[in-house]
Amino acid sequence: MRALKYAILGLLNRESMTGYELSKVFNHELKEFWYASHSQIYPELKKLNEEGEVTFDVQISGDILETKRYTITESGRNDFIKWLYKDETIQKTPKDPFRLRMYFAHHLDCKARIHLLENQKMQHTKRLNSLNKTMEQYPEVPNVETDRFGDFLVLRGAIMREEQTINWLNECMSYCESAIEKI
Amino acid sequence: MRALKYAILGLLNRESMTGYELSKVFNHELKEFWYASHSQIYPELKKLNEEGEVTFDVQISGDILETKRYTITESGRNDFIKWLYKDETIQKTPKDPFRLRMYFAHHLDCKARIHLLENQKMQHTKRLNSLNKTMEQYPEVPNVETDRFGDFLVLRGAIMREEQTINWLNECMSYCESAIEKI
């Protein structure tokens, strides 16, 4: 599948970047649907270069610090566009360790369960707030032809995902609470 | 983290099972939040046995076919319960290759984009229908003390997740369609 390959090609297709810059993008703008650490990015760039998908120029920052600025090649661009059009089977539902825990939750007393749920809710709420903050940059739907449109779509998706998760957590808590009241 | 370890221990804590049976559970009941293929399960069972978390009895099905029925040990049960109570940091948002694709979608014309979105929607709708079918087994919320309660919670979560995904796909399509109308 090599999703990382296409993620990198897609970004380089916007503009030439260094490995370090790619790394920052993965851990900020893209982090709601893809991410990679520098220990994955540097080897992948090396491989893409060997495959002729990207080239690089060595530049000097300051006095001696070398940086490699990578640029997508024609072949890389073709591969990227081909990948973009591919219809795909939906992925398996992603693994979720918290849901695994809740699946076995009847071994916990209700209080412990609610505590775990509250903890999750707090963290998801934090994430949602931060996403909503980012959304303020988009007072209206960006033009479909710009790359800001893609940003906007996945940001909307991330917000909806967090809201839905919080709804689920609330529902779980209310079930547990109504069980306590029955006693 | 070893989530697979605890998933297996949790299931064996319900009842003794063979590797083959575990494999079926992972690919059916648990598949909305965890899964594993037999090539992961058999080595993990071997390891858990070496660690003293599970024991097994060899049984004969039919004339000569040997099957190993695994049982959780006291130590395994303790480890499992300890894991169950652990508060945890929420995981990173799961990677999603389709959202990655949508992020770069402005390179696609609107028709192609809608086609991809429709394809996703169809598949998620199918999954949602099948989940709703499963939900028919639960005409009411099961008792909190039973393991059916956990089943029910994660099933509700899976349904909400699919509904939300479909909402997002619809929203994406409507943005694309309104862009076509403008022309």
Next chain:
DNA sequence: TCCATACATGTCTAGTATTACATGTTTATT
């Protein structure tokens, strides 16, 4: 001038996961 933070690039190891390889039995249907 010192120090902290950010910039910048890489490798290595361990853990996790997927797919293919490999083998054989049992049961139900035709």
Next chain:
DNA sequence: AATAAACATGTAATACTAGACATGTATGGA
């Protein structure tokens, strides 16, 4: 009697990912 599908258990090769290890430069503030 033949065949297909399900039962049953494993290993090997490959891929992916995270975290630690390793090294050094540049910049801005105290």
